[in-house]
Amino acid sequence: MGFEITKESYAGSIKGITIGKGDNTLTVGGQTSYPFYQFEGDMPNKPVIAMEIWDITPEDWPEAALAPFKDVVSDTAAWAKKCVEEYGAQAIVLQLKSTDPNDKDASADDAAATVKNVLAAINVPLIIWGCAVPAKDEEVLKKISEVCEGENLIIGPVEEKNHKGIGAAAMGYGHTIISSSPIDVNLAKQVNILLENLGMSLDKVIVDPTTGGLGYGLEYSYSVMERLTQAAMTQGDDKLQNPMINNLGNEVWKCKEAKQTVADAPELGDPERRAILMEAVGAVSYLLAGSSILIMRHPESIKLAKSFIDLISD
Amino acid sequence: MALTGIQIFKLLPKTNCKECGVPTCLAFAMNLASGKAELDSCPYVSDEAKEQLAEASAPPIRPVALGKGVRKTTTGGETVLYRHEKTFFNPTILAATVSSDIDAAELDKTLKIYNAFQYERVGLNLRPELLVVKDAGNGAEAFATVAGKIAKESEFNLVLMTQDIDVMKAGVETAGFKRPLLYAATADNADEMGALAKDNDLPLAVKADSVEALQPLTEKLTGMGLKDLVLDPGSREIKQALEDQVAIRRAALKASNKALGFPTITFPCEMASNLDMETLIAGMMVAKYGGIVVMSDFTSESLFPLLLERLNIYTDPQRPMTVTEGIFEIGNPDENSPVLVTTNFALTYFIVSGEIEASKVPAWLLIKDSEGLSVLTAWAAGKFGGDDVGMFVKKSGIMDKVKHTELIIPGYAAAIAGDIEEELPGWTITVGPREAAHLPAFLKSK
Ligand code: B12
Ligand code: SF4
Structure with a gap:
């Protein structure tokens, strides 16, 4: 009459992938159970929260998001440094907003120079997120790979359209790739297979399943991540056993309710706390869906998400 | 779990009298198994067989109706572990706690504030449903007064929370008309709480120190004729709480464990020391199987993100919400x-x-x-x-x-x-x- 929990039978696990270089490395993934289901497997590496910085002064961030970084938003390297030194960032994500051809269209050389500055300012792994225009990302990320040879940057998003150029550069100069696809298990697998065909080892690949904001498509991302995790772990699909990354801060903070002021929406209460909790609740959802690297913005939401990770892991 | 056609066939009269509209009992059994026929079409099934069939066709997790009026809801009734397998049906119910020693003016104020927490989004009204009236040890009368006032004067439905059977009775007297959830039957008081819930036809929460310890309790209560139960495995530590939620959901869906085939109630308010952390834990419960989530308090900043998450997680993945062309x-x-x-x-x-x-x-x-x-x-x-x-x-x-x-x-x-x-x-x-x-x-x- 005793009770035994019905256990999942796993046929595979998520790869442990080391990001960063030298003394400044972190290992992500490596779990042998569904996210935090430690009663039937191990989660040797806690999910990591990477802090995002932009290479331009953000113009549309709400006051709450801008406030902690006011003194550094116009100096990318100083911004990165502040995240690490003051807020204890485990990793930095540099969002290359300047390179968007529909906007400032900064050159690959300029972007590469910024990356070098940021690298010099921090001692944690550096993730480079392009503007999501495939051709431009290919040009920019190739250049960055070259000038940062051996740094083991994590670069992306890499899609079917630009996987050849960026894949080759990443292999040639020793970087890790973010393989990206729009909320679809088959497409996610397809990009990984293409990268493998190119000669890229899947041990150097993090998967970006595409992230929807809280209240703005989160449910689609959440389910595709559960499906990817199931494919990897219960079906043992070795093309999908990669840790996942979610560009969360960027999605949450651009949605309307994260931006509304007290005058816009008195019924939603304090704009700062509201948006912080929107980001943190979004983080919890993505963690439970299997995220290994969460890209987040506000130091307070990050603190909350980290305590959650600690409490549920230990 | 559902019976196969052959299993059902064994329970039928096997006379092939054709009155059900098909030529044989076997054909009828097959139709029953695939949901194409109703048991009532056969006039000759025995009562015993009827009972067995009804039990076998009952949903693996019982849907439990809570409350009355505009914020009436149902918890439970889930059929899958992952929303992409079908959908989650009954959104996690959000509750805040009111102590029975709150004074009348303060309660008025609280109800007014809580009532304002309603948000229009995608054509829906997003709002919390429940208040937990928690016995502060200041007597049955105070408890009954607070519960009665909430029941009568607000849209909120209730959980009556006390271990004291007399206090609970007083609460049922004033607030019972609104179909509150009684929290909770334990190993110590299951007979009395069970009887009270049964006499008043009210849903009853069951609290034990572990998932395992819940089983004999629910078996005892269902034996007394109770059907609408809600489970609290007692864990107040996040890691264990997640494990327990998964254990209960899997037991019901994968192991056909009838003793655990009920929705759950969870208490982030007892797992964290501030409302922000409570909110994150509640976020976990919305995703991972919490039927009712009890917070210490509602604020719009903490509620709104949870309501959004709940909306997302409980949207039918096979049918995006649309408007007409x-x-x-x-x-x-x-x-x-x-x-x-x-x-x-x-x-x-x-x-x-x-x-x-x-x-x-x-x-x-x-x-x-x-x-x-x-x-x-x-x-x-x-x-x-x-x-x-x-x-x-x-x-x-x-x-x-x-x-x-x-x-x-x-x-x-x-x-x-x-x-x-x-x-x-x-x-x-x-x-x-x-x-x-x-x-x-x-x-x-x-
Ligand atoms: C959720 C999602 C899905 C869901 C579908 C959700 C849905 N019901 O639409 C699913 C998983 C099904 C999906 C599928 C696909 N998706 Co998709 N998906 C997304 C995601 C994450 C969010 C989309 C969303 O819900 N946005 C919210 C709504 C409200 O936005 P919106 O309609 O654009 O409205 C805004 C504005 O446009 C504006 N607006 C709207 N109307 C109007 C009107 C006027 C007059 C004005 C002025 C403004 C305005 O106001 C709104 C708020 O600001 C985005 C990426 C992202 N983070 O944005 C990708 C994305 C849209 N998807 C993409 C793709 C490629 C696909 C697929 C084609 C992939 C594939 N090959 O299978 C499929 C296609 C679907 C199919 N074949 O059935 C790409 C599109 C790339 C491109 N530029 O072409 C995106 C951008 C992801 C990416 N970066 O690759 N997707
Ligand atoms: S009515 Fe009942 S007994 Fe008669 S054939 Fe149908 S199932 Fe068999």
Whole structure:
């Protein structure tokens, strides 16, 4: 009459992938159970929260998001440094907003120079997120790979359209790739297979399943991540056993309710706390869906998400 | 779990009398198993067989109805572990706690504040449903007064929380008409609490120190004839709480464990020392199987994110929320008012129409059927191309309503402007802003 929990039978696990270089490395993934289901497997590496910085002064961030970084938003390297030194960032994500051809269209050389500055300012792994225009990302990320040879940057998003150029550069100069696809298990697998065909080892690949904001498509991302995790772990699909990354801060903070002021929406209460909790609740959802690297913005939401990770892991 | 046709066949009279409308008992059994027939069609099944069949066809997790009035809800009734396998049906119920030693004026104030926590989104009213009245040890009368006041004067439904059977009885007397959940039967008081719940036909929560310890309790209570139970495995530490939620859900769905086939109640308010952490833990419970989530308090900043998460997680993944194709009038537009077009994804429609409304500029909003996809998704999927948008505008009848020839399209759909122009000769296609939030400024400046 005793009770035994019905256990999942796993046929595979998520790869442990080391990001960063030298003394400044972190290992992500490596779990042998569904996210935090430690009663039937191990989660040797806690999910990591990477802090995002932009290479331009953000113009549309709400006051709450801008406030902690006011003194550094116009100096990318100083911004990165502040995240690490003051807020204890485990990793930095540099969002290359300047390179968007529909906007400032900064050159690959300029972007590469910024990356070098940021690298010099921090001692944690550096993730480079392009503007999501495939051709431009290919040009920019190739250049960055070259000038940062051996740094083991994590670069992306890499899609079917630009996987050849960026894949080759990443292999040639020793970087890790973010393989990206729009909320679809088959497409996610397809990009990984293409990268493998190119000669890229899947041990150097993090998967970006595409992230929807809280209240703005989160449910689609959440389910595709559960499906990817199931494919990897219960079906043992070795093309999908990669840790996942979610560009969360960027999605949450651009949605309307994260931006509304007290005058816009008195019924939603304090704009700062509201948006912080929107980001943190979004983080919890993505963690439970299997995220290994969460890209987040506000130091307070990050603190909350980290305590959650600690409490549920230990 | 459901029986197979053969298992059902064994319970039938096997006389092949054909009165059920099919030639044989076996054929009838097969139809029953696949849901194509009703048991009542056979006049000859024994009562015993009926009972066995009813039990076997009962849902693996019992749906438990809670409360009365506009905030009446149901918890439980889930059939899958992952929402993509079908859908989650009954959204996690959100509750806050009120102590029985609250004074009347303070309670009035609290109810007023809590009542204001309602948010219109995608055509739905998002709001919490429950208040837990927690016995502060200040007597049955105080408890009954607070519970009665909430029951009568507010829309909120209730959980009555006390270990003291006399206090519970007093609460049931004043608030029982609103079908509160009684919290909780334990190993010590199961007989009395069970009887009280049974006599008043009320749902009953069951609390034990572990998932294992819940089983004999629920078996005892169902043996007493109770059906509407809610489970609390007692864990107040996050890691264990997650394990317990998974254990209970899997036991019901994968191991056909009837003793655990009930929804759960969880207490983030007892797992954290501040409301922010409570909110994150509640977020975990919304995703991972919490039936009822009890918080210490509601604030709009903590509630709103949870309501959004709940909306997302409990949306049917097989059916995006849509609105119907057609012409929507916003603020009494006339023949000179601007014409805008977007897709029929409910989220897109409500965001865009909300912004147009906020601009106070009367306008015509054309909704094109795009199978419930957002602008970029629809465009990428070929459901919002230049030709079909142009064709749709032509057929929509908008040309009889306006004198001008300008169409405003979403900024993200800029690429289709040329094709629409071709389809609509003489029309000017204006590319609007990318984000709907910039629509008011855009419309006002026109
Ligand atoms: C959720 C999602 C899905 C869901 C569908 C959700 C849905 N119901 O639409 C699913 C998983 C099904 C999906 C599928 C696909 N998706 Co998708 N998806 C997304 C995601 C994450 C969010 C979309 C969303 O819901 N946005 C919210 C709504 C409200 O936005 P919206 O409709 O655009 O409205 C805004 C504005 O456009 C504006 N607006 C709207 N109307 C109007 C009107 C006027 C006049 C004006 C001025 C403004 C305006 O206001 C709104 C708020 O600002 C995005 C990426 C992202 N983070 O944005 C990708 C994305 C849209 N998807 C993409 C793709 C490619 C696809 C697929 C084609 C992939 C594939 N090959 O299978 C499929 C196609 C679908 C199909 N074949 O059935 C790409 C599109 C790339 C491109 N530029 O072409 C995106 C951008 C992801 C990416 N970066 O690759 N997707
Ligand atoms: S009515 Fe009942 S007994 Fe008669 S054939 Fe149908 S199932 Fe068999």
